[in-house]
Amino acid sequence: MILSLASLSKTFGTTKAVDDVSLTIPEGEFLTIVGPSGSGKSTLVRLLAGLETPSGGDLFLREARITDTPANKRPTAMVFQSLALFDHRSVGQNIEFAMKMKGVPALARRARAMELLQLVRLPAEYYSRSVTQCSGGERQRVALARAFASDPEILFFDEPLSAIDYRLRKTLEVELKELHQRTGRTFVYITHSLEEAMVMSDRIAIMQDGRIIQTGTPAQIYGAPANRFVASFMGEVNILTVENKGDGQAAFVEIGQPIAKPGGAYAMVRPEALAQGAGDISAQLTVTQRLMLGSRTQVHLSSETGAILISEIPGTAPDLLIGSTHSFSFATQDIAWMET
Amino acid sequence: MQGRHTGALRALWIVAILAFLYIPIISVLLASMANTRYMRFPHKVWTLDAYREAIASFTTWQIHSISFWIAFFVVIFAVILGTLGAVAFARFDWRGRSLFQRLLVLPIFFPQPVLGLALLLSLNAVGLSPSWKTAILAHLVWIVPIVTLIISIRFFGYDPTQEEAARDLGANNWQVIREVTLPALWPGIFSGGLFAFLLSWSNLPLSIYTSGPDTPLPVWLFTRTATNYSPLVPSVAVIGTLISACLVISFALIVLAIRGLQRRRA
Structure with a gap:
């Protein structure tokens, strides 16, 4: 030392x-x-x-x-x-x-x-x-x-x-x-x-x-x-809050989806981990904004509760038009858990 | 066409400015070469008698010597006080700094004859009899604020982190001052000293009140012009100007020589 x-x-x-x-x-x-x-x-x-x-x-x-x-x-x-x-x-x-x-x-x-x-x-x-x-x-x-x-x-x-x-x-x-x-x-x-x-x-x-x-x-x-x-501090990431509903039941507040075994009070999901299609945890999200980042496209997505999530998709994502609703999901292994 | 007109106008403007600035000075030179009390130009007789008389006279030597010693000590004290003042004025932030800044520049805005009178009254009050030494004090009251301002200008745009960098690189307090602070301030100290000398050398209103029986050059010029004028007066004025020019030039040369030596050593 x-x-x-x-x-x-x-x-x-x-x-x-x-x-x-x-x-x-x-x-x-x-x-x-x-x-x-x-x-x-x-x-x-x-x-x-x-x-x-x-x-x-x-x-x-x-x-x-x-x-x-x-x-x-x-x-x-x-x-x-x-x-x-x-x-x-x-x-x-x-x-x-x-x-x-x-x-x-x-x-x-x-x-x-x-x-x-x-x-x-x-x-x-x-x-x-x-x-x-x-x-x-x-x-x-x-x-x-x-x-x-x-x-x-x-x-x-x-x-x-x-x-x-x-x-x-x-x-x-x-x-x-x-x-x-x-x-x-x-x-x-x-x-x-x-x-x-x-x-x-x-x-x-x-x-x-x-x-x-x-x-x-x-x-x-x-x-x-x-x-x-x-x-x-790492830039644009999705932070989801876990709500315990008693008797072992828990759900993400922002997207209203249940989570079986939460590893902490908060979950960080990177924009690239939130992708179109089915997965461990999925939600219907509406595109509110799309930004071209060169090799990938960033879309801002609104959930039913009004929370905004961010997803980054390789390429130009031509089907993700503003106002359209799609199914998005992320894998539980891509979640980083945090207590505070 | 337009270019030629602007060129001619510019030349005229420059000549007018130069004439405005230099004709009075040239008139002193011309007046000193007359042999009559009354200026009628051109002179009937051109002579250097006034200069011979001036150089032979003990008074000429005495008034210059008094003016020189006053200016000399004014430069020394003004530079020391001005540098310390500038440090307090511009370098550090402390409670009451803005009040200090305002109080410091106040004497500059005082009419000098009023300041001279005020100083004479205070000298009487504390029982000091006026002499060339009290004139130094009087000059300082007016000149120190000016020198402080001149040196302070160097502190704007000065990055005090340089001092921390020097300390971080192994310099002790004295080395920080010698290697970083003073070199950065040096142009300000130089011009401050120069101003202090010239302002003191040519000061009439403060000296007239406070120099007592010792007569500096400007006071002598004024009283002799008012009461007992002869071509001796302009000739002494010319000599005084030449001496101050020589002093300023030799001061600058000494400074340049010191810098050259330092650079060669580095």
């Missing part, structure tokens, strides 16, 4: 930004902390980097307690949301900053900066360029090289890709993942996008109201969300 969080807390006034978070991070892991804005994920990573002092709990790097170690004494580096590049310095001077603070001689600094430029795939002539002349993607790479230059044991990323357009973001996500594989360093990444987390991470921790409510591999989180919050 490279980093252990033991009941870490941070309060601002009366608000608990980070509330009793315990977590262990194995060496070399790519951990992503996901949460909506205000969930405390930024505060949490600032606590880990030493930019905030915790109100309670402890933090251990390997076996050493670093709770009170200031940021400049921790062997960690952060890539900030704003990138926080030093605008009055060149690309080279930005990258060399940490080495300069350590007193590394100029020649050695320069040689290492050249290696780092190569690592982040920037041409060597960028060394003397001003950071203000760099494009958005180039600035990202400079920030990355600057963080690597301090030779950190852990790298923190505070939503560095949030202000970048879709295509470049996709490219940088893949590059970041490759960089993680090549360098073998521990990455702790913060984002509000579960999709981004799924692409890059070994493990995901989901945060809500200052607490970590679920941790697991992307597949675990995808397959078995801990509660409705996690399920809805």
